[in-house]
Amino acid sequence: MDLRYGAEYEEFRGEVRTFLDANWPLSGDEAKLGFEEQAVAFRRRAIAAGYMARAIPKAYGGSEQPADSLKASIIREELGRAKAPGEARGIGTMMLVPTLLERGEPWQKEKWVESTTLGQTIWCQGYSEPGSGSDLASLKTRGELDGDEWVINGQKIWTSGAQHADYMFCLVRTEPEADKHAGISYLLIDMKQPGIDVRPLKQMAGGADFNEVFLTDVRTPKDWIVGKRGEGWQVSRTTLKHERNSIGDAATAEATFRGLLRLAGDSKVDGKPALERPEIRERLAEIEGYVMAHKYSGYRQLTSGLRGENPGIISMMNKLSSTNIGHMVAKLALDLLGDDGLLDPQGKGRNMGFGPRGAEGWLTQYMYSLGIAVAGGTANIQKNVIGERGLGLPRDMAVRKDR
Numbered sequence: 001m002d003l004r005y006g007a008e009y010e011e012f013r014g015e016v017r018t019f020l021d022a023n024w025p026l027s028g029d030e031a032k033l034g035f036e037e038q039a040v041a042f043r044r045r046a047i048a049a050g051y052m053a054r055a056i057p058k059a060y061g062g063s064e065q066p067a068d069s070l071k072a073s074i075i076r077e078e079l080g081r082a083k084a085p086g087e088a089r090g091i092g093t094m095m096l097v098p099t100l101l102e103r104g105e106p107w108q109k110e111k112w113v114e115s116t117t118l119g120q121t122i123w124c125q126g127y128s129e130p131g132s133g134s135d136l137a138s139l140k141t142r143g144e145l146d147g148d149e150w151v152i153n154g155q156k157i158w159t160s161g162a163q164h165a166d167y168m169f170c171l172v173r174t175e176p177e178a179d180k181h182a183g184i185s186y187l188l189i190d191m192k193q194p195g196i197d198v199r200p201l202k203q204m205a206g207g208a209d210f211n212e213v214f215l216t217d218v219r220t221p222k223d224w225i226v227g228k229r230g231e232g233w234q235v236s237r238t239t240l241k242h243e244r245n246s247i248g249d250a251a252t253a254e255a256t257f258r259g260l261l262r263l264a265g266d267s268k269v270d271g272k273p274a275l276e277r278p279e280i281r282e283r284l285a286e287i288e289g290y291v292m293a294h295k296y297s298g299y300r301q302l303t304s305g306l307r308g309e310n311p312g313i314i315s316m317m318n319k320l321s322s323t324n325i326g327h328m329v330a331k332l333a334l335d336l337l338g339d340d341g342l343l344d345p346q347g348k349g350r351n352m353g354f355g356p357r358g359a360e361g362w363l364t365q366y367m368y369s370l371g372i373a374v375a376g377g378t379a380n381i382q383k384n385v386i387g388e389r390g391l392g393l394p395r396d397m398a399v400r401k402d403r
């Protein structure tokens, strides 16, 4: 395997650098804008130059470039080097936009894709309910048609970012008589309306990233539905595929591991540098093996995607591998921290792509690694998916559709 970029790609890197030299930091009146507005202004330029929103058609505000994972990683590297804003990352860009592109109506794509891609429109995901997490299809929130509008009543829980969201993509039971998977629709809901009550849930790391959302006679237009009435389950599978791939991102696993190496370099165990201790080196080497395997599986998945092949079991393993790695890394970090591991993290020093910072950062990372193993489908459920769909083992009795 030759992992050098090659002359064609180094030329491309030069073009990206020239673009960045000319466009970041912003100048004139734009430089006086707030950070978020500057990010939006910069993203518009980057899209026009073909360096962002590359998988999104021009008709919906993207730059519609041929898929090229090497160019994508060069762009990420150069944006990081120039400390320029990256693509807007969030539930909207990572889950809703790909779902709309695959399953939405043209007017829905026109209305929401561009502003979400630029980071101007914020979404939350209303799937889970009390009692309906892994067994999501048992959800009870109801939607009834009243003239040209759906009227929605029920409760969602663990809704990340609901307190900041403009809209929610939401699973709602619209056909109470149908089989549980067939009775669900995928509705889009304006969060800024009466009847929506968002109550933050405090987490053990100190923050309150997710919420309970109570919906009382909430209204949404009849055509704010993705896919047909009663076909929301199939649409939700599309979103979940993108959610698990975004959680399984190899760059995050690598960055966190590099942070662990730095920590091991700076820590002492029984008075000796941690990096010199054979038992620590052994654990580091084991984790690095998983990080590398995860990274190259990601490359294989990209390659098969580019060839139009189905990556099969590799894509099913993504989320489980990355959350296992995240947990192993955080656990070793806590062992290295010793007594500092007893601090109150308060959500400080979070991993923003360069590895956690300080003892609090590692504690936050540790607690976060437990949560992310649950979000988007628990580790047990991932194992069921790999076993049943990947390896062809018999179906789990607890989730059979006829029960």
Ligand SMILES: Cc1cc2nc3c(=O)[nH]c(=O)nc-3n(C[C@H](O)[C@H](O)[C@H](O)COP(=O)(O)OP(=O)(O)OC[C@H]3O[C@@H](n4cnc5c(N)ncnc54)[C@H](O)[C@@H]3O)c2cc1C
Pocket (backbone or CB within 6 Å): 124, 125, 126, 127, 128, 129, 131, 132, 133, 134, 135, 157, 158, 159, 160, 161, 210, 371, 372, 374, 375, 376, 377, 378, 379, 380, 381, 384, 396, 398, 399
């Ligand atoms: C950080 C975080 C963010 C989240 N953000 C969102 C969000 O934005 N929107 C949203 O809708 N939801 C969100 N969730 C909710 C998440 O999708 C659910 O927590 C998850 O699907 C599990 O559901 P549950 O919590 O009800 O646990 P349960 O389904 O009750 O599971 C409890 C335990 O039983 C195990 N289990 C259950 N069924 C099986 C089975 N068939 N086989 C083997 N084991 C099984 C599980 O693995 C788990 O260990 C978030 C969760 C977290 C932790």
